[in-house]
Amino acid sequence: xxxxxxxxIRLDSNLKQKFDLLCDEFGLSNTAALMLFIKTMVRExxxxxxxxxxxxxxxxxxxRLAVERMRADAAAAGLQDLSLDEINxxxxxxxxxxx
Numbered sequence: 001x002x003x004x005x006x007x008x009i010r011l012d013s014n015l016k017q018k019f020d021l022l023c024d025e026f027g028l029s030n031t032a033a034l035m036l037f038i039k040t041m042v043r044e045x046x047x048x049x050x051x052x053x054x055x056x057x058x059x060x061x062x063x064r065l066a067v068e069r070m071r072a073d074a075a076a077a078g079l080q081d082l083s084l085d086e087i088n089x090x091x092x093x094x095x096x097x098x099x
Contacts, residue, residue, distance in 0.1 A: 011019075016030075023033045040048040054062075074080045082090075 019033075020030055023030050026033070028036075037048065071080065074082075079087075
């Protein structure tokens with residue numbers, strides 16, 4: 001039998017609680033779930049799930065859509081022609097009440 005060791009990690013308590021609940025739903029302890037991950041990673045010599053991020057093109061596409069939605073919302077509210085000073089004035093009023 002091989003020698004065992006202890007591994008400790010710091011984890012946000014809310015995240016740990018969610019992880020523990022999910023492990024319970026799967027019928028696993030959190031230790032068993034982590035052992036599955038570690039053994040799979042060692043056996044397959046890879047992270048056993050895909051890690052990806054959106055391409056720069058996808059990020060730009062989503063940003064353009066968000067700007068277009070904001071422009072449409074501003075036009076629908078009659079605010080499309082406000083200057084930056086006027087916009088900042090409205091923000092100030094919402095945050096702090098009338099000037």
